[in-house]
Amino acid sequence: MRTLKFLLQKEFRQVFRDPAILRMIFIMPVIQLMILPWAADYEVKNIRLAVVDNNHSDYSRQLISKVTSSGYFQLQHYSSSMQQAMQEIEADKADLVLEIPAHFSKDIVKEDEASLMMSINAINGVKANLGGAYLRSIIQDFNREIRLRWIQFPRFNPELNIETTSSNWFNPHLNYRYFMVPGILVVLVTMVGAFLTSMNIVREKEIGTIEQINVTPIHKYHFILGKLIPFWVLGLFVLGIGLTIARLVYGIVPVGNVATIFCFAALYLLAVLGLGLLISTYTSSQQQAILLSFFLMMVFILLGGLYTSIDSMPAWAKAFTKINPVSYFIEVMRMVVLKGSGLWDIRYHMLTMAGIAVVLNSWAIFSYRKRA
Amino acid sequence: MTNNRIITANQLTKIFGGFKAVDSISFDVHEGEIFGFLGANGAGKTTAMRMLCGLSMPSSGSATVAGFDVYKEPEKIKRSIGYMSQKFSLYEDLTIKENIRFYAGIYGKSDAFIKDKTAKLLQQLHLGSEANKLVRSLPLGWKQKLAFSVAIFHEPRIVFLDEPTGGVDPVTRREFWNMIYEAAASGITVFVTTHYMDEAEYCNRVSIMVDGKIEALDTPSALKRSLHAASMDEVFLKLARKAVRSGD
Numbered sequence A: 001m002r003t004l005k006f007l008l009q010k011e012f013r014q015v016f017r018d019p020a021i022l023r024m025i026f027i028m029p030v031i032q033l034m035i036l037p038w039a040a041d042y043e044v045k046n047i048r049l050a051v052v053d054n055n056h057s058d059y060s061r062q063l064i065s066k067v068t069s070s071g072y073f074q075l076q077h078y079s080s081s082m083q084q085a086m087q088e089i090e091a092d093k094a095d096l097v098l099e100i101p102a103h104f105s106k107d108i109v110k111e112d113e114a115s116l117m118m119s120i121n122a123i124n125g126v127k128a129n130l131g132g133a134y135l136r137s138i139i140q141d142f143n144r145e146i147r148l149r150w151i152q153f154p155r156f157n158p159e160l161n162i163e164t165t166s167s168n169w170f171n172p173h174l175n176y177r178y179f180m181v182p183g184i185l186v187v188l189v190t191m192v193g194a195f196l197t198s199m200n201i202v203r204e205k206e207i208g209t210i211e212q213i214n215v216t217p218i219h220k221y222h223f224i225l226g227k228l229i230p231f232w233v234l235g236l237f238v239l240g241i242g243l244t245i246a247r248l249v250y251g252i253v254p255v256g257n258v259a260t261i262f263c264f265a266a267l268y269l270l271a272v273l274g275l276g277l278l279i280s281t282y283t284s285s286q287q288q289a290i291l292l293s294f295f296l297m298m299v300f301i302l303l304g305g306l307y308t309s310i311d312s313m314p315a316w317a318k319a320f321t322k323i324n325p326v327s328y329f330i331e332v333m334r335m336v337v338l339k340g341s342g343l344w345d346i347r348y349h350m351l352t353m354a355g356i357a358v359v360l361n362s363w364a365i366f367s368y369r370k371r372a
Numbered sequence B: 001m002t003n004n005r006i007i008t009a010n011q012l013t014k015i016f017g018g019f020k021a022v023d024s025i026s027f028d029v030h031e032g033e034i035f036g037f038l039g040a041n042g043a044g045k046t047t048a049m050r051m052l053c054g055l056s057m058p059s060s061g062s063a064t065v066a067g068f069d070v071y072k073e074p075e076k077i078k079r080s081i082g083y084m085s086q087k088f089s090l091y092e093d094l095t096i097k098e099n100i101r102f103y104a105g106i107y108g109k110s111d112a113f114i115k116d117k118t119a120k121l122l123q124q125l126h127l128g129s130e131a132n133k134l135v136r137s138l139p140l141g142w143k144q145k146l147a148f149s150v151a152i153f154h155e156p157r158i159v160f161l162d163e164p165t166g167g168v169d170p171v172t173r174r175e176f177w178n179m180i181y182e183a184a185a186s187g188i189t190v191f192v193t194t195h196y197m198d199e200a201e202y203c204n205r206v207s208i209m210v211d212g213k214i215e216a217l218d219t220p221s222a223l224k225r226s227l228h229a230a231s232m233d234e235v236f237l238k239l240a241r242k243a244v245r246s247g248d
Helices: A002-017 A019-039 A058-068 A082-090 A104-111 A125-150 A176-207 A209-214 A220-250 A258-282 A286-302 A315-321 A325-339 A347-367 B045-052 B074-080 B096-106 B111-124 B140-151 B170-185 B197-201 B220-226 B232-240
Strands: A047-053 A073-079 A096-100 A117-120 B005-016 B019-030 B034-039 B060-065 B081-084 B158-162 B189-194 B205-210 B213-218
Touching: A002 A019, A002 A220, A002 B096, A019 A176, A019 A220, A047 A058, A047 A082, A047 A125, A058 A073, A058 A096, A058 A104, A058 A125, A073 A082, A073 A125, A082 A096, A082 A117, A096 A125, A117 A125, A176 A209, A176 A220, A176 A258, A176 A286, A176 A325, A220 A258, A220 A347, A258 A286, A258 A325, A258 A347, A286 A325, A325 A347, B005 B045, B005 B189, B019 B045, B019 B060, B019 B189, B019 B213, B034 B045, B034 B170, B034 B197, B045 B060, B045 B158, B045 B189, B074 B081, B081 B140, B096 B111, B096 B140, B140 B158, B140 B170, B170 B189, B189 B197, B197 B232, B205 B220, B205 B232, B213 B220, B213 B232, B220 B232
Parallel strands: A047 A073, A047 A096, B034 B189, B034 B205, B081 B158, B158 B189
Antiparallel strands: A096 A117, B005 B019, B005 B060, B205 B213
């Protein structure tokens, strides 16, 4: 116990003397949380629209103004040449071409049926999909409006009409930031846990002090605990800063109990610290440790459900998320922050995380050798 | 000097892959002596020392340090030894006092012991006014003297020094050897590797390693006599010229 006291004293002193670590702990969460949620946004806005109007009628103008006033589209190009519009697409100046045929208004009036042509730049699949869907629904709306104007509906509509009313739960305004901010918090805590721990231990290998430690009678459990405890504390501290920023800047107040989040985070950090320790036993320089942590973080985050839904992943990727600690914490964060889940609701997550923590730490302790 | 054997090595060998870094060396070190461990770069000195300190697992052979077996009781050995490696191994981002306190602490020394001895040590080293400065800011010679003091702070029975005076100026080297003599006088056995042949003259006995084997082991004067050499420098050159291995 006394040995541990000396180790902790040393570690905390070193952490608070290292400006790089302090910056990482205090500035990184602020910047990540202040900037990322504004930019990392799924909503598709500012779709650049090119209109090829061969009709130049009242109807075509009404349609165009309806589309542009929706707020999702920017009229980038307006002409009566399909060729010119396609050039805009090729130069990546436009995302979508709406072609209005010459007989558009005549068809509406005489034939009661008209067609339009949409050409979409599908390099960015999400943007293309959503842009097309938005435009289609605006056109449908437009369609209904003119029908109302033209046709006198009978008292009973002969066409079957199913009305859908939807209500959004847990995030009623579909605010994307409510979804992103808890996820970014997870990334932050993970960085502190895995990056800092692995770098810290590998640094001692680099400067040679680890050899001096290995030649003392110190028990390896003590040494490892001495390394893990400070970063465990720092990780929880960063989480606290992050939650405060989420509340002050985005008004995100967890529906559930903050203690539940910290409870899970305490367990989660054990797993991530184990990972950092493991990285450090398999690397011998800080560069190697950073590259390896970076690679693992990329995989964990991209396959962790931060940006994309786990439900739509292929089976093998879904299987991986079962052993990916990041995906559990992201899920728990969203459950507690948005739905107000309690400890009992996340019991399965807690158990799994404890399991992952035990496996990673035992593996790391097993492969840490005082003697080569 | 008693003739108690505090280190014994018998056919001690370390093989890395197909390379015999240390090739069945056998020797004894007596309690209280200053034992010089000489050899060219790559001769296997550091590897042999690391095996004795419990940092490296021997491939074969046997050895005891302070009466403990290197295979079975490495942790007991570690309690009885001090070690100063080739690489400087104090924490540069801790102060002089903090480094002393940390290393003494993990050897299980009491607060009172640490406090008393730190004050004495700082006075001896004339570092009293610098006690709260970061180690980073000290000149190399001072760092080496401090590292040595920290290595024997917990009063071990043996101290292993791996090229402790590399890169240090002659005056500081002289002071460093005075410290080694003081330590030996207080009963600590000193096991030291070096490249400087003038330092070899200061040792009670020296062994000279060539290509992983011990080529000669005796007192400096006996070695000079048997090899008809005027100085240890000449002794070393005569023996080390046989080396096949190139330095690192």
